[in-house]
Each structure stands twice: as structure tokens, then as C-alpha cells.
Amino acid sequence: MQSCITIEQLEPPEIHVLRLGHRPERDKRITTHVILVARAFGARAVYIADVVDEKLEQTVRKVLETWGGKYFSLIMGVNPRKLVKEWKNSGGTVVHLTMYGLPIDEVVDDVRKSKKVLVVVGAEKVPRWVFEEADLNVAIGNQPHSEVSALAVFLDRLREGRELSLCFPDAKMYIVPSAKGKKVVRTG
């Protein structure tokens, strides 16, 4: 397996992601991509606020079976206000990604000092309490783009690119980078 670093070497901060406003029909692919980014960029968990969507569960199970990451959890039907409150009470930092927030470059050093960070990403309309309860409202640029790209760039800046070398030792297969074509190694 190529040289890689463990999830423990990436941390702190430990990263969890809270996805707000998931609508199973409309958002299934976007939320799937949020989950895939969270796993690939070194988060430990994604919480889906309010709803339970079995299709997301199936997708995550398949990805973990093939590509590894058994420490990664998907937790659905979560009460988001309660989670945010508990997170803050236990000493964690809550970062809300929003185009209205402060530039990532101004706040990333502060976020790096946290032991654990809950990254909140919304869908179209985010309720006001999220802006108020978050410790930091952070913008990945002040233009509309995507919760998928915002989460990825945020985690890439936070981990200074090291997350792209994250190990998944329990994977059934891994990729050997190549200039042309696809090189996949099956383990075990």
C-alpha cells in the first residue's frame, strides 16, 4: 500500500459533520457527496438532521466495505439543536459553513486549536439559530457554490492537504495512482 497517514495522525481536531435540511428525493446525490467528502477528507461521522434515509445508509455501507473506514459513522434522524448544544457543552467547536461568513483564511488557525469540530452544512435555507449558535460562521468565498465543495475546501485548508494521504487499512481495494488508466489492488 502506498505511504499514508492514519486518522489519528490527522487529528486533532477530530471532525464530525452535521447535514441540515436533507430532503430524500431532491438531495440524495448531494447528501451522498457530502458524506463521501466527509469520509475521504478525514471526518469521523456525518449526522443527518431530522430525517432517516435508508438509501444513504446502503451507500455508506457499500463504500466502507469496499474502500474502508470502519471508524466512520452515519447517524440519521438527529435533533440538530440538541446536537449543537451538546457539542458546545462538551467543549467542542461548532463551525457553520456559509457564504455569508468570515473568510476561511482569517479563522482557520483558530479552528486548528480545537480538539473536536462539528462542521455544519446546510441545504438551501438555513434557520437563523444556526448562525447564532455556531461558534464560527465561515465562508469558502462569498459566492454561491455548493456544500460539497465548501466542506472539501474547508477540510483541505484545515488539514493543509495531509488528508489526501489518509490511510484506510481495512479497505478491500485501493488505488495506485497512475498517469493513464486505472490501477486497483485488491487486498486479502
Next chain:
Amino acid sequence: MQSCITIEQLEPPEIHVLRLGHRPERDKRITTHVILVARAFGARAVYIADVVDEKLEQTVRKVLETWGGKYFSLIMGVNPRKLVKEWKNSGGTVVHLTMYGLPIDEVVDDVRKSKKVLVVVGAEKVPRWVFEEADLNVAIGNQPHSEVSALAVFLDRLREGRELSLCFPDAKMYIVPSAKGKKVVRTG
């Protein structure tokens, strides 16, 4: 308006994006997010291979009217092989983003030397000719995530974060970054 840099100051390279495999029903939100990332991170155009999807056109028109970027184009129903061939014949570089490719950090300096770059992003199954015809197959990590996040991290690395300060002087409104809540300024 807050301090910002023009698209001309961001370039070279000039960036265009080719989206392969768009299926209007299934992919409408993902392709919309690809387009929004392209615009927000300083690309000049997105080409949609093979299909024409009027809903994408409407979305782009509304975003440009509100948030600016009149130099940005959406071009649909493009023959992707022909576009790739023409791009290479005219001296441009073709970069295919794929989890099977070479690590971004190994190739980004080379990409920065190009005058113009066509960034190719696929949907689920990318045909073999794309791997073969691309000048570079580039991975944003070798784990599955998303074309939306791959494009964003690629452009962020290429532009070293400067793209987050891109100006849109023809915008009807812009955001003033704030610690809590939403500050929007309407112009004109």
C-alpha cells in the same frame, strides 16, 4: 465593495470545464453545483457534453444576473472528443480529474505553466478515451468523493486560494463577510 481581484489577475491559466455524462434527471443538482463551483472559483466556461438541458441554462442565467460574471458561459450539447482534440491542437492542456490519477501535489506546478486548461469532470463511468487523450489524469486523493469537491480543491490548489477573492463587478448584490447573520449589499 471589499477588496477583490479580477478574473484577468487570476489568469493564466484560463480555465474551462468539460462536464461528461450529464443525465438531466439524475444529475441536475450535481451538475448545477459543478457549474457554480466553476464560476465561483474563476473558470470562464462550462461545456456540457452531448446533452442540452434548459434547466441548467435558467439556473446559470439567474446566478449571473444576481451575482455577476457576464464573461462566464455555459455551452451545451458539445461533442467532447472534438472539444478535447481542438483544445490540444490549439496549445491548451487537458486535465482529467479522476480518483485513479496522479496526486495533485505532484502535477500542480506543471498545470500552472499552461496558458489555458480544460478541466474534464465525469459522472459515474468515464470512457477510456478520456484517460488516454488527457494530458494529465489528476487525483484529489485516491478515494471516492465527488466531481464537485474535486473541481473545487483542484482550482483552489491551482490558484493558491486567490480565487476566493475573485471580483464580480457586474453583480447586483454582494456579501459583506460577517461573524453572525447575513449582510448583503445591493448595488446600483
